[in-house]
Amino acid sequence: MYNYETIDECKKEISSKVIDLDIAYASNHSLYECFTRLVNIVMLWTMFAHIIWTWTHSGYLPALKISGICTLIYISAFVIDAWIRANYDRSYSNSKINLVRNMIDGCKEYQELLDSDNEEWCKRQALRDMAKCGNLEVSWDKDE
Secondary structure, rough: OEEEEEEEHHHHHHHHHHHHHHHHHHHHHHHHHHHHHHHHHHHHHHHHHHHHHHHHOOOOOHHHHHHHHHHHHHHHHHHHHHHHHHHHHHHHHHHHHHHEEEEEEEEHHHHHHHOOOOHHHHHHHHHHHHHHOOOOOOOOOOOO
C-alpha cells in the first residue's frame, strides 16, 4: 500500500512536511539558545560576585583559587554545550533524511520507476528532485 500515487504529489508533501520539521527545529533551537544565554549570564554574574566576595573577605590568593575553579567549571560547561548542540544538529539532519526517505518509499510511481528497466540516471534524477524538495543534497558515494 502506497501513500502517494505520483512523484509530484510526493514532492508536494515532502515540501510541506520538511517545512513543518524546519519550523519545529528552529523554535526548539531558539528556545535552547535563550536558555543557554540565561544560564551563561547567571553563571558569569555568580562567578564574579563570588570572586569579589572572596577577595574582600579572604584575600587575593583564595580569590585566585576560586577564579581558577570557576574558569574550569565555565570551560567544562562550554564543552558540554558544544557537544549537545552538535548532537542536536546531527539528530535533526538524520530525522530529516529519514522523513524524506520514508516518504519516498511510500510513493507508488517512484517504486514502479525503481522496478522498471529505466536508465539509472532517470531513477537518480527522480530521487534528486524529491531530495531537493526536502532541502537535502544527495551524494551517490554515501547513503544519504
